[in-house]
Amino acid sequence: MVEILLDATVRAGTPILFATLGAILNERAGIINLGIEGLMLIGALAGFAGTFYSGSPLIGILAAFAVTFVAGSIHALITVQLRGNQIVSGLAMTMFGIGVTALFGRGMVGQTIGGLERLPIPGLSQLPIIGRPFFQQDLLIYTSFVLVFVLWFFLYRTRTGLALRTVGENPAAADTCGISVSLYRFFAVTTGAGLVGIGGAYLSLAMTPMWIENMSAGRGWIAVALVIFSGWSSGKAMFGAYLFGGITAMQLRFQAIGTDISTHILQMLPYVFTILVLVVSTIRLQKGSSQQPQGLGLPYDREDRK
Amino acid sequence: MKLVIERRDTSSALLHFSAPMVSIVVALLFAGGLILAAGINPLDAYREILYEAVGSTYGLSETLVKATPLIFAGLGVSLAFRMQIWNIGAEGQIYMGAMGATWVALFSGLENHWLLMITMFCAAFICGGLWAGVAGVLRARWRVNEVIVTLMMNYIAILFVNYLIYGPWRDPQGFNFPLTAQFSEAARFANFFDTRLHSGFFLALFCALLLYLLMERTVWGYQIKVIGSNPQAARYAGMRTGVAIFAVLFLSGAIAGVAGLSEVAGLQYRLQHGISSGYGYTAIIIAWLARRSALGVIIVSLLMGILLVGGDSLQMLWQLPIAFVYAFQGLILFFLLGSDFFIQYRVKLIKGAQGG
Numbered sequence: 001m002v003e004i005l006l007d008a009t010v011r012a013g014t015p016i017l018f019a020t021l022g023a024i025l026n027e028r029a030g031i032i033n034l035g036i037e038g039l040m041l042i043g044a045l046a047g048f049a050g051t052f053y054s055g056s057p058l059i060g061i062l063a064a065f066a067v068t069f070v071a072g073s074i075h076a077l078i079t080v081q082l083r084g085n086q087i088v089s090g091l092a093m094t095m096f097g098i099g100v101t102a103l104f105g106r107g108m109v110g111q112t113i114g115g116l117e118r119l120p121i122p123g124l125s126q127l128p129i130i131g132r133p134f135f136q137q138d139l140l141i142y143t144s145f146v147l148v149f150v151l152w153f154f155l156y157r158t159r160t161g162l163a164l165r166t167v168g169e170n171p172a173a174a175d176t177c178g179i180s181v182s183l184y185r186f187f188a189v190t191t192g193a194g195l196v197g198i199g200g201a202y203l204s205l206a207m208t209p210m211w212i213e214n215m216s217a218g219r220g221w222i223a224v225a226l227v228i229f230s231g232w233s234s235g236k237a238m239f240g241a242y243l244f245g246g247i248t249a250m251q252l253r254f255q256a257i258g259t260d261i262s263t264h265i266l267q268m269l270p271y272v273f274t275i276l277v278l279v280v281s282t283i284r285l286q287k288g289s290s291q292q293p294q295g296l297g298l299p300y301d302r303e304d305r306k
Numbered sequence: 307m308k309l310v311i312e313r314r315d316t317s318s319a320l321l322h323f324s325a326p327m328v329s330i331v332v333a334l335l336f337a338g339g340l341i342l343a344a345g346i347n348p349l350d351a352y353r354e355i356l357y358e359a360v361g362s363t364y365g366l367s368e369t370l371v372k373a374t375p376l377i378f379a380g381l382g383v384s385l386a387f388r389m390q391i392w393n394i395g396a397e398g399q400i401y402m403g404a405m406g407a408t409w410v411a412l413f414s415g416l417e418n419h420w421l422l423m424i425t426m427f428c429a430a431f432i433c434g435g436l437w438a439g440v441a442g443v444l445r446a447r448w449r450v451n452e453v454i455v456t457l458m459m460n461y462i463a464i465l466f467v468n469y470l471i472y473g474p475w476r477d478p479q480g481f482n483f484p485l486t487a488q489f490s491e492a493a494r495f496a497n498f499f500d501t502r503l504h505s506g507f508f509l510a511l512f513c514a515l516l517l518y519l520l521m522e523r524t525v526w527g528y529q530i531k532v533i534g535s536n537p538q539a540a541r542y543a544g545m546r547t548g549v550a551i552f553a554v555l556f557l558s559g560a561i562a563g564v565a566g567l568s569e570v571a572g573l574q575y576r577l578q579h580g581i582s583s584g585y586g587y588t589a590i591i592i593a594w595l596a597r598r599s600a601l602g603v604i605i606v607s608l609l610m611g612i613l614l615v616g617g618d619s620l621q622m623l624w625q626l627p628i629a630f631v632y633a634f635q636g637l638i639l640f641f642l643l644g645s646d647f648f649i650q651y652r653v654k655l656i657k658g659a660q661g662g
Contacts, residue, residue, distance in 0.1 A: 034453060038636075074640060083650075084643035087392060087453065088594055092639030095587065099633025103344050106627065213629065218461050225454045264469035271461040274454070275444075282450045303313060 005249055006133035010141060011207060012252075013245025015040070015216075017144050018199030019223035020230065020237040021151055022192040027227055028155060029188030030168035030295040031079050034090025035072075037220025038097020039193050040200035043068045045101040047201025048211045051113045057205050060113075061140065064201035065194040071097070072193020073186070080185040083299035098214060108211040115209030116140060116202075140202050144238075147195070151234040164188055168293035171300040181300050196220070218271065225274045229281040232292065240277070247273055310654045321649045326595040329641035330609070336641075337634045346624050354623065355616025365615065367501035371573065373604075373611030375400065375582060377510035378565035379589030380596065380603040381517050382434075386558040387593050388521065389534035393555060395441065395456025396562040397586025398463030399434040403563025404570045405467055406433030408486060408577040411493035411570070412475070419492040426493065426567055434563015435556040437463060442555030446548040452555070460586065471577055485578035495572040506568030511604065513561060518600040530554060562586065583628070588614075591635045595642065610635075 019036050026033040033039075043064040050063030075093050078084040116138035124135040134145075155161040166174040167184045175181050203219075204211055222244055230237035251266050259266075285292065338348030359369045379396040386393040393399075406429035416422045437459055444450035468484070477487040495504040521527035533540040533547050540547055569581055588610055596602030613631055620626040 078640060078643045082644055082647035084646060088639055089643050091394065091590060092636045092643070094636075095591070095632040096636025096640070099630050099636060100340065102627040102629035103340060103633060106344070106625070213627065218458070221454060221457050225451075225458075228451065262469050262473055264465045264472065268462050268465045271458045271465075274458050278454055279444055279448060279450050283448050286448065301313075 003129055003132045005246075005253065006129070007136075008249035008252065009242055009245040010133045010137065011245070012248040013242040014141050014144050015199040015202040015207065016219050016223050016226065016244050017238055017241035018140075018147075018202060019196045019220055020226045020241055021144075021147055021234055022195030022197075022199065023223050023227045024230065024232055024234060024237060025151065025188050025192035025195065027296055028168045028232060028293060029164055029185045030171060030293055030298065030300070031076075031185055031189050032086045032090060032297045033072075033075060033093075033189065033192065034087055034224060035075055035093025035097065035193075036090075036196050036223050037216055037218070038094035039068050039071060039196040040203070040216040040220045040223075041097045041101040041214065042071050043197025043200025044204040044215055045105050045108065045200075045211060046197065048108055048111075048113065048204040049104075051115075051205060052108065052111055055114075057114065057116050057139075060205055061198060061201050064197040068197025068200070069190050069194040072190040072196075075193065076186045076189035079299065080182050080189065083301060086297055086299075094220070102213050105211050105213060109213070111211065113205070113209055116206040138206055140198065140206060143198075148234045148238045155234075165293070168295050171295050171298075172304075175300070175302060185300075196223070199223075222270060222274050225278045228285065228292070229277050231281070231285070243277075244270055244273070308656050310656055311651050312654065314650060314652050318649075323597065325645040325649060326597070326606070326638075326642055329595075329638050329645055332641045333634060333637040336637050340630075340633060341626070344626070346626065351620055351624075351626070354619060355612065358619040359612040359615040363499075364501060367499065367503045368615045369608065369611040370507050371502050371504070371611075372614045373607040374504075374507045374510050374568055374572070375565035375585045376588055376592055376607035376610050377507075377514060377604055378568060379562045379585050380592035380607050381510075381514055381600060382558040382561035382565075383589045384593035384596060384598045384600075384603055385517060385521070385530075385561065386554055387598050389530050389550065389554050391445070391534075391551060391554055391558075392453045393438060393441075393456050393558045393562075394453050394590060395438060395459045395463075395559070395586065396565075396589045397582055397584065398456070398460035399437050399559040399562035400566040400569070400582040400586050401460075401463040401467050402437040403430035403434035403560075403566025404577055404581045405463075405470065405566070406430045406563065407567040407570050408475075408489075411489045412487060417490075417492055422493045423571075426571060427564065430563045430567035431560040432563075434566065435560030437563070438559020439552060439556040442552035445555070446551040467577065467581070468579075471579070475577065477576075486576045489571065489575045493571060494575055495568070502573065504568070504572035506572040509564070509568065513564070514600040514604055517561070521600070562589070584632070587632070588635060591639055594639060 019040055023033055023036055046067035047060040047064035051057045051060030075089050078089045079086045118136055118138055121135040125131050155165060163179045164184050167179060167181050171181045203215055226237060226240040229240045247270050251269050254266055255263055341348040341351050359365050379400060383393050383396050407426040410426045410429045414425060416425060441452045441455040444455055445452045471484045471486060475486045477485055495506055497504050529545050533545060533550055537547060570577060592603055592606045592610060595606045617628050617631045621628050
């Protein structure tokens with residue numbers, strides 16, 4: 001019972017985890033991305049279509065990363081090179097993603113694909129309780145475990161990561177040190193978008209192996225809130241994503257066993273919870289236990305340097 | 307040869323107001339490419355949109371009908387934009403406004419037309435306002451990001467209305483369809499010219515006028531602008547920014563809530579699924595394109611009305627999903643943001659220049 005719930009938790013949390021990690025990479029470089037929801041949809045459709053036409057989920061995942069990388073470059077171009085409003089550009093990306101996937105997804109509705117298979121890790125998968133949820137999963141879930149560590153290592157243990165954080169904290173200082181602010185920001189946004197796309201692909205390849213219009217259902221926005229909850233760190237993002245996975249798993253469980261509570265009320269849970277989590281983490285932020293990148297949301301123009 | 311980007315000393319008002327129109331045209335071209343890629347001739351599609359939306363008296367009236375909720379919601383969102391507050395939750399506020407109005411129409415026991423109208427208006431106004439007010443309190447008290455809160459409240463509002471129409475408010479005579487009973491005649495807006503055009507449209511225009519006067523002719527409107535453009539200066543001048551944030555979000559949501567009233571009392575005569583088909587999201591782009599001006603909101607809402615009426619017929623003719631309209635709106639915003647750069651900066655080609 002616990003195993004099944006935990007398993008459902010990890011599976012439901014994974015798309016949100018990828019999206020949150022991508023968003024963290026964006027914001028660490030100082031760029032807010034409110035287009036996560038749209039990028040997830042683009043990734044979901046690209047991943048599904050790639051798998052459908054090639055027959056290989058691996059190609060699908062690569063397609064999801066590549067297509068959202070390109071889509072993310074629109075946001076990067078507008079916010080970094082053209083110094084446009086980051087909030088509006090992100091909202092535009094969300095709208096664009098919803099619309100474009102509805103248009104090009106028409107032919108994919110009702111199609112079926114193999115989907116991602118579970119690859120049990122010998123030995124570990126037989127462990128009680130944690131065996132099934134953590135070591136009998138599919139390729140993308142294992143990738144997400146590694147990615148949490150890789151993102152932390154990149155940001156805190158490499159020169160490039162340090163440069164990237166400097167660009168997000170104090171672009172003028174980074175510029176003075178000879179770090180190209182626009183280059184770092186551009187690739188942080190596009191690579192982050194690619195990760196968000198993989199999160200989207202997880203929806204259409206593993207969670208429900210099919211394409212449904214608007215299938216992200218607000219998960220992208222939950223990821224945006226989780227970035228603040230995580231204090232821009234990948235480890236806490238993992239915890240947050242599984243928290244939401246757990247709520248989704250419980251909600252599905254309640255619906256399955258049948259309760260007196262209306263399904264509509266049960267479906268509100270993740271959204272209500274997002275607001276609660278956001279309020280708590282914002283208050284914590286003000287108390288100074290975590291800090292947002294100082295240059296977040298501000299376009300950088302060398303002429304403004306003081 | 308060298309490409310130099312330099313900041314313009316003054317930005318021209320002509321550029322400022324013509325950029326949205328240019329963006330719409332360029333977005334039309336790009337959207338045409340997308341439509342072509344989806345296997346439909348874009349020229350046919352655009353001809354169809356224009357023909358359906360402005361080619362007949364009926365088409366025109368439908369355009370005004372679609373523009374009505376957009377004007378309300380656009381005004382609401384643009385009011386919050388004035389203060390750099392992002393109300394992304396107009397969609398949910400429309401639903402809650404519709405819910406409030408429906409409650410009065412079905413369960414208050416009132417029978418007098420004007421009494422009903424006034425009470426329904428107040429209910430929609432307060433419900434929409436309080437729904438946005440939640441984000442207002444959180445933002446004013448703890449600086450909680452209002453973008454995420456207002457957006458999450460959309461999902462919650464739609465689910466709550468679903469709960470009502472599938473559960474306690476479902477019409478017992480409705481053959482189990484998820485909808486409420488119909489409003490009585492006394493709880494409906496008047497129609498005009500034998501079309502679906504209803505009083506809501508004129509109420510929306512009146513609302514725009516009131517909001518214009520409030521913003522441009524009152525001290526409060528001036529304060530909102532100061533707080534928006536320079537919160538520090540506003541605090542030094544003794545303005546109470548916290549109260550203003552709540553008030554602006556409340557009013558913003560309340561106006562969007564009236565859009566919900568206008569939809570149930572003017573068009574649907576009951577609460578049901580899809581009371582708003584994304585009007586609240588379209589309102590965001592309307593507010594941004596309109597450059598926060600009330601008159602601009604009306605003009606852009608009419609343009610979007612054309613697009614929605616045309617989009618409906620494209621859906622029927624070629625099964626083009628209506629959500630495609632969002633792709634087009636996203637494109638408009640991308641191009642508008644891009645063009646803003648060229649309003650602020652000048653790109654020059656200098657011959658033979660060395661270095662920077």
